[in-house]
Amino acid sequence: MPGLVLFGRRWAIGSDDFVLPGAFELFVRLVWWIGILVLYTVHKGQFNCPGGGLLHSYLLGLIILLASIICALSALVYISMQGTISNPGPRKSLPKILYTRLLLYFPEFIWAVVGAVWVSDNSVQCEKTVINGVIGTVIASWIIIIFTVIGVVIVFDPLGGKKTFYLPDGVSRNLESSQSGQLLYNVKSSATRVWEKRIRLLCCCIVQDDDHRVAFTSIAELFRNYFSDTDLVPSDIAAGLILLHQEQDKMENCPKEPEEVLCHSPSSLMTDDLDVELENAAHYMLFAAAAYGWPYYVYTNPYTALCKISGDCCRNRPTDSDITGSDRHNFHFGSILKITGLQYRDFIHISFHNKIYEIPFFVALDHKKEAIVVAVRGTLSFEDILTDLSADCEDLTLEEVLENGFVHKGITQAANYIYRKLINDGILNQAFTIAPEYKLVIVGHSLGGGTASILAIMLRNSFPTLRCYAFSPPGGLLSKSLADYSKHFIVSVILGKDLVARLSMPNMEDLKRRIVRIVANCNRPKYQILLRGCWYEVFGGDPDDFPTELDGRNQDALTQPLLAEESLMVHRSPSYNALEEESHSNSPPQYPHLYLPGKIIHIVEECSSRRLCSSEIKYTARWSNETVFSSILISPKMITDHMPDVVLKALNSLSQERGSCLSC
Numbered sequence: 001m002p003g004l005v006l007f008g009r010r011w012a013i014g015s016d017d018f019v020l021p022g023a024f025e026l027f028v029r030l031v032w033w034i035g036i037l038v039l040y041t042v043h044k045g046q047f048n049c050p051g052g053g054l055l056h057s058y059l060l061g062l063i064i065l066l067a068s069i070i071c072a073l074s075a076l077v078y079i080s081m082q083g084t085i086s087n088p089g090p091r092k093s094l095p096k097i098l099y100t101r102l103l104l105y106f107p108e109f110i111w112a113v114v115g116a117v118w119v120s121d122n123s124v125q126c127e128k129t130v131i132n133g134v135i136g137t138v139i140a141s142w143i144i145i146i147f148t149v150i151g152v153v154i155v156f157d158p159l160g161g162k163k164t165f166y167l168p169d170g171v172s173r174n175l176e177s178s179q180s181g182q183l184l185y186n187v188k189s190s191a192t193r194v195w196e197k198r199i200r201l202l203c204c205c206i207v208q209d210d211d212h213r214v215a216f217t218s219i220a221e222l223f224r225n226y227f228s229d230t231d232l233v234p235s236d237i238a239a240g241l242i243l244l245h246q247e248q249d250k251m252e253n254c255p256k257e258p259e260e261v262l263c264h265s266p267s268s269l270m271t272d273d274l275d276v277e278l279e280n281a282a283h284y285m286l287f288a289a290a291a292y293g294w295p296y297y298v299y300t301n302p303y304t305a306l307c308k309i310s311g312d313c314c315r316n317r318p319t320d321s322d323i324t325g326s327d328r329h330n331f332h333f334g335s336i337l338k339i340t341g342l343q344y345r346d347f348i349h350i351s352f353h354n355k356i357y358e359i360p361f362f363v364a365l366d367h368k369k370e371a372i373v374v375a376v377r378g379t380l381s382f383e384d385i386l387t388d389l390s391a392d393c394e395d396l397t398l399e400e401v402l403e404n405g406f407v408h409k410g411i412t413q414a415a416n417y418i419y420r421k422l423i424n425d426g427i428l429n430q431a432f433t434i435a436p437e438y439k440l441v442i443v444g445h446s447l448g449g450g451t452a453s454i455l456a457i458m459l460r461n462s463f464p465t466l467r468c469y470a471f472s473p474p475g476g477l478l479s480k481s482l483a484d485y486s487k488h489f490i491v492s493v494i495l496g497k498d499l500v501a502r503l504s505m506p507n508m509e510d511l512k513r514r515i516v517r518i519v520a521n522c523n524r525p526k527y528q529i530l531l532r533g534c535w536y537e538v539f540g541g542d543p544d545d546f547p548t549e550l551d552g553r554n555q556d557a558l559t560q561p562l563l564a565e566e567s568l569m570v571h572r573s574p575s576y577n578a579l580e581e582e583s584h585s586n587s588p589p590q591y592p593h594l595y596l597p598g599k600i601i602h603i604v605e606e607c608s609s610r611r612l613c614s615s616e617i618k619y620t621a622r623w624s625n626e627t628v629f630s631s632i633l634i635s636p637k638m639i640t641d642h643m644p645d646v647v648l649k650a651l652n653s654l655s656q657e658r659g660s661c662l663s664c
Contacts, residue, residue, distance in 0.1 A: 476504025490598025
């Protein structure tokens with residue numbers, strides 16, 4: 001940090017990123033050099049065979065070449081180990097060494113070609129050991145060259161050569177001037193195009209229409225806005241996440257504040273209400289998980305799922321339910337039947353149709369709870385990911401609601417699609433004609449949970465008794481007014497340190513600031529942070545107490561940004577100087593604060609032993625509020641805590657535990 005400038009352009013790699021890969025290559029080269037040296041010494045007087053003269057020159061040149069590469073790599077690794085992440089001064093000579101190392105690839109390439117020609121020559125009749133040694137040398141050379149090319153492609157930054165982004169000192173930086181304004185426009189347009197090309201490449205396998213093109217542009221602008229104001233490389237972000245995780249663990253080990261202890265001890269009335277909602281949530285989570293179809297069923301039953309659904313589904317086809325979309329071999333519907341335990345006749349409508357802003361769902365009769373259940377599927381396709389990432393805000397207009405507010409654009413459009421299907425196509429009318437006394441319940445997990453929440457808000461006036469259970473919904477979903485309004489009929493269930501439940505643009509901006517601050521203020525080299533962090537993540541132990549520039553500073557000094565942090569956020573590299581100095585103080589934020597829907601049940605994992613958690617996992621649940629999820633927590637379980645099978649397991653465990661306590 002900042003990104004390495006080489007050949008007149010910025011690269012997505014730092015000058016301190018060559019320690020670990022360089023050390024690995026240095027080890028390989030040393031073993032290789034010793035092996036060739038031994039081979040040459042043992043067979044020094046035995047090069048009289050046909051082709052032996054060329055072999056002698058090849059091995060001698062290879063020994064000299066490898067020795068030169070080893071010297072260059074040693075210097076490269078040593079220089080890369082100097083300084084800290086935010087202090088690249090001791091590494092200022094690294095580009096010269098790197099140029100030298102790259103120049104050595106040319107003779108290595110020539111030597112690899114010569115070796116390949118010599119090996120392929122049928123007239124060569126030298127000793128087999130020598131031939132095998134040369135073959136190994138040629139293979140190793142080509143492998144290293146290929147991996148080097150792949151590495152260059154990976155760290156190539158398409159925006160690294162945009163020198164027009166930089167304003168010379170003699171040019172006014174007033175963005176109201178036409179020149180500065182044009183430069184700013186060029187910067188933003190170029191960055192947006194680069195991100196849009198990347199997204200199109202990732203989504204090359206799906207059919208693209210106008211909705212996709214609009215989504216690509218919107219998502220590209222989102223990524224451009226997020227990454228344009230820092231000069232971080234990927235390894236800096238990894239080091240920052242490691243430091244944040246350890247800092248977070250140290251804070252969790254501190255004694256709790258009295259207020260926090262009190263909020264974990266709810267009243268008896270709230271506890272009774274929580275027990276009822278947990279029992280309902282455990283029941284309806286089955287429907288939310290079933291909406292994923294056969295991928296979820298196969299994932300949770302890897303050995304028997306295919307046999308079960310292929311045997312049942314191919315023998316029986318649903319006749320009474322209305323199925324739309326592709327379900328080849330009836331695997332999706334068969335899996336839904338297996339997971340929910342319902343019969344064919346209990347399904348009113350099933351849609352497997354999937355496009356951007358149009359996600360699968362089903363409507364079924366739940367006789368156990370006397371409910372008409374609308375279950376919405378979560379993220380399972382590229383189209384769903386595009387819907388998730390369409391994170392712009394839009395107004396949600398509702399009748400008879402005093403305060404309308406902002407909502408997540410992509411998820412709202414998905415809710416609008418299902419709303420039109422349920423109302424305009426008469427699906428809910430059909431369901432209530434069959435079971436007029438049943439109540440309406442809407443459920444979903446992840447993207448499905450967010451869609452179910454907004455759909456429930458849309459249907460609330462028409463169905464006053466409606467209930468919604470949103471499992472692990474996205475954090476940036478509803479404005480404060482809508483979140484408060486939804487607490488009367490929506491319950492959100494969050495497990496542990498689930499990342500998705502804390503995802504919002506303000507939270508991501510906060511995470512970026514935290515990463516920059518802790519990385520810029522750490523006085524340890526990056527390779528030490530990464531190595532110790534990997535050990536901590538795999539084997540545990542006590543968090544490292546890395547010294548920082550914060551140590552020894554008084555409280556007044558901490559109110560001002562530190563020099564290193566300021567340089568990362570303001571003084572960017574020339575190629576990334578996006579000129580975004582316009583004031584936003586008088587304009588509304590592009591991504592306002594959005595919150596989780598409804599009342600929130602937070603489930604936390606507990607373990608009797610901190611070292612060996614092989615015993616059965618225990619969970620506790622409590623009512624929480626949206627402010628608890630206003631910051632992204634770093635944890636190895638931040639992804640697994642979002643998985644539907646883990647959420648269902650936690651809910652079943654809590655339901656069984658509370659049921660056994662009541663029986664006692």
